Structures are given as structure tokens and as C-alpha cells.
Amino acid sequence: MDIDKSGIIGQSPALKKVFKVLAKVAPTDSTVLVTGESGTGKELLVRALHANSKRKGKPFVPVNCGAIPAELLESELFGHEKGAFTHAIRSRAGRFELAEGGTIFLDEIGELDLSLQVKILRVLQEKEFERVGGTKTQQADVRVVAATNRDLEVEVQKGNFREDLFYRLNVIPLHLPSLRDRGSDISLLADHFLGGFAASQERKPLALTAEARRMLLAYDWPGNIRELENFMERLSILCDGDIITPDELPEKIWRCVGKTPPPQPSEEALAPVGFSWPRIQDLQERELDLKSFLDAVEERLLVEALELSNGVKNRAAEILGIKRTTLIEKLKKKGL
Numbered sequence: 001m002d003i004d005k006s007g008i009i010g011q012s013p014a015l016k017k018v019f020k021v022l023a024k025v026a027p028t029d030s031t032v033l034v035t036g037e038s039g040t041g042k043e044l045l046v047r048a049l050h051a052n053s054k055r056k057g058k059p060f061v062p063v064n065c066g067a068i069p070a071e072l073l074e075s076e077l078f079g080h081e082k083g084a085f086t087h088a089i090r091s092r093a094g095r096f097e098l099a100e101g102g103t104i105f106l107d108e109i110g111e112l113d114l115s116l117q118v119k120i121l122r123v124l125q126e127k128e129f130e131r132v133g134g135t136k137t138q139q140a141d142v143r144v145v146a147a148t149n150r151d152l153e154v155e156v157q158k159g160n161f162r163e164d165l166f167y168r169l170n171v172i173p174l175h176l177p178s179l180r181d182r183g184s185d186i187s188l189l190a191d192h193f194l195g196g197f198a199a200s201q202e203r204k205p206l207a208l209t210a211e212a213r214r215m216l217l218a219y220d221w222p223g224n225i226r227e228l229e230n231f232m233e234r235l236s237i238l239c240d241g242d243i244i245t246p247d248e249l250p251e252k253i254w255r256c257v258g259k260t261p262p263p264q265p266s267e268e269a270l271a272p273v274g275f276s277w278p279r280i281q282d283l284q285e286r287e288l289d290l291k292s293f294l295d296a297v298e299e300r301l302l303v304e305a306l307e308l309s310n311g312v313k314n315r316a317a318e319i320l321g322i323k324r325t326t327l328i329e330k331l332k333k334k335g336l
Contacts, residue, residue, distance in 0.1 A: 006048035008041065009192055010185035014177040018045070025172045026052035031124065033169045034147040036176030039226030042147040043107060045176055050103040055143055058102030061095050066108035074116055075132045084133025096129060096140050103143045109169070110150035110161060117162045124168045144169075179221040179228060186217050189225060193232035194244075201236060208244045215246055218257040299334050302327075306336075 003023050008015070025032060026049050034042045043062060050060045068076050075084070079094030095104055112120065123129050127140050146169050155161035179186060190213075194206045208216070221227055231250075239248055246254075247262050254261035283293050301320065309315035317327040 004048060004051040006044055006051050008044050008048060009189055010182055011188065012177075012182040012185045014181050014183075015185060018174065018176060021172075021174055022049060022052065025049070025174070027054060028172075029054075029143050030171045031143070031169055032145045032172045032174055033152075034145065034174045034176060035152075036147075036149065037178050037224055038149045039224035040176045040178060041225050042149075042176055043105065045174070046103075046105045046107075046145050046147060049145060049174075050105075050143075053103065053143065055102050059099050060103050060105065061099035062105040062107060063095050064107045066111035070113050070116070073112075074119065077116075078119070078129050078131055079134075080132035081134040084131070088133065091131070094131065096123065096142060097138065099142045101141055103145060106144065106146040108148060109146040110148040110152055110155055112161075114160075114162065117165050121162065121165045121168060124165075179224040180219075183217070186221070186228065187213055189228055190216060190232055193229050194236060197233050197236035203236070204242050206236060206239060206242055206244055209246070212244050212246050212249060215249055215253055215257050215259075219253045220256060295334075298330070299336070302330060302334065302336060 077094050079092050080088050082091045123140050128137050152161050152166050156163045198205045251261040305316040305319045317324040
């Protein structure tokens with residue numbers, strides 16, 4: 001059957017196996033546990049799961065359990081009543097209520113405290129919960145999908161994760177392969193990212209030479225798709241021509257594939273014609289310490305950027321490669 005892949009790109013056998021399981025499990029309400037290394041695209045896979053489910057017209061609510069402080073996570077998940085704690089000045093619905101009828105995605109569930117694991121287990125077993133500080137039991141008509149880059153079986157053995165919760169979550173295990181196990185998908189993704197970044201930067205599309213592609217395929221990509229995307233963005237900015245050769249690739253890729261990286265130019269060679277790097281003698285001649293010298297250089301560049309942009313702060317910030325808010329803070333600090 002045709003499925004909505006929600007932007008997942010790839011045709012490798014490893015990914016096709018994932019799509020096959022996805023097509024079978026998506027129409028059900030079974031709890032799914034998605035595993036895989038960091039950066040493999042677990043949230044995209046869960047979004048595809050929701051998009052192919054009977055709940056696709058209802059909310060999809062993601063929660064990163066590792067990004068929210070433990071003391072706030074219970075309230076974030078289940079909501080709270082007014083006065084439940086010091087800053088609870090009004091009642092507030094939690095993510096389970098917001099996901100009513102749809103799917104709640106508990107990302108990095110391996111980060112949950114044991115005390116909160118008990119409450120998640122209750123939702124899975126009884127389909128009910130209470131807000132923090134509340135007494136009214138609420139029903140939870142939601143599909144729960146969780147994800148982790150940890151080995152939860154190992155965490156169970158260590159006593160960091162409840163065994164009963166693990167088995168409740170692991171009804172349908174869905175493992176997302178690492179990028180290094182997806183073969184030619186690396187090349188497909190590289191082209192996709194390069195095309196997108198070139199378009200956003202209004203430059204000609206970039207092309208990889210055959211040898212550069214071979215090196216990308218041989219690299220182990222410890223950061224997975226996230227690392228590849230960030231690297232393609234860097235190339236789209238720093239590459240001078242329209243062709244990406246092996247010389248454009250970083251030293252770590254050369255070393256990973258067992259090759260000696262090309263010699264890197266010295267700082268002097270990288271400097272523009274007529275430019276000389278500041279020396280200690282420059283500070284001494286001006287009787288300045290390092291901070292005062294850098295402040296003076298920064299102020300001069302700020303003034304020049306404003307002059308070049310005719311005082312338009314957005315443009316000045318772009319010229320300097322900083323955010324507009326950062327520029328304004330610096331201008332205020334220096335009284336400019």
C-alpha cells in the first residue's frame with residue numbers, strides 16, 4: 001500500500017523494512033516504541049505513523065521528555081489546577097488533554113524519573129489521569145508513541161526504567177537504522193539537502209564529484225542525518241564553486257575513510273590581500289589591553305556595517321553575520 005512518508009527520504013533495503021512495518025502498524029491503536037541513534041529522524045517516523053493512522057485528522061502532540069526539567073514535566077504532561085504549586089496562577093491543560101483523539105509522542109522517554117514512569121504506566125493501562133493538584137479523573141483517548149536512543153532493556157536491568165512500563169511501551173518495536181546502514185540513501189539525502197540550501201541562499205545548485213560521493217558513503221556518520229544536514233549546509237555556504245570535490249571535505253572524513261587529508265592553508269594564506277593579523281605589538285603601541293583592543297575593533301566594525309547598510313539594522317546584522325537583537329544589544333552597550 002502507498003503510505004505518507006512525511007518527508008522521509010530513502011530507498012535503501014533497511015528503510016524499506018521500516019516502511020513495511022509502518023504500513024502494518026499505523027492503522028492500529030497499538031503502542032509503538034521507536035528506537036534508533038540520535039539524529040536518525042525518529043520524530044519524522046512518528047509523524048508518518050500518525051499521518052497513516054485513523055487519528056490523522058486529530059492532534060499530533062510531541063513532548064521531549066529530556067528537554068523539560070523533571071519538576072515541570074508532570075505538569076506539562078498532565079496539566080495542573082490553579083494553586084497546585086507556587087506559580088500555578090491559573091488552571092492549565094497538559095499535553096495528554098491537548099492530544100485528545102490524536103497521538104502523543106513521548107520523545108527521549110528513557111529520561112523519565114521513576115516516579116513519573118508510574119503515572120505514564122497508569123495512562124497506558126487505565127487510559128486515565130489527573131491534573132497536578134486535581135481530584136477529577138480524566139479519560140485519555142490518545143495513542144501513545146515513545147522513542148529513545150537508549151537501550152531500555154539495559155536501563156531496566158540497571159533499575160533506571162520500570163520493567164512493566166517497558167513492556168507496555170514495547171508492544172510494537174520499530175527500529176530506525178543508522179545512516180551508515182542505509183547505503184545509497186546518504187547520497188540521496190546529500191543531494192536533497194544541498195538543493196534545499198542552494199535554493200534558500202539563491203545560489204546555483206551544488207554537485208558532488210564521484211570521489212566525494214564515495215567518501216561520504218564510506219564515512220560512518222556518528223551524528224546520522226542531523227550531522228549530514230548540518231554538513232551540507234556548511235558546504236553550501238563555504239564552497240566557492242559549484243562542484244564539491246574531496247578537498248572540500250573535512251579532515252575527519254578523510255581520516256575515517258583511511259586517507260591522508262590535503263594540507264591546510266596557513267592563517268596568512270587565508271588572509272585577504274592587504275590584510276595583516278593583529279599582533280601583540282599593536283596592543284603595546286596603542287597602550288591597550290586585549291579587552292580594550294577587541295572592543296575598539298568591534299566598535300569600528302559596527303559603525304562600518306551601519307554605514308554600509310545606511311542605518312538599516314536588519315541589513316547591518318546580516319553583514320556582520322549576527323542576529324538583529326544581538327546587534328541592538330551591542331549598539332546600546334557602546335552608546336552608538
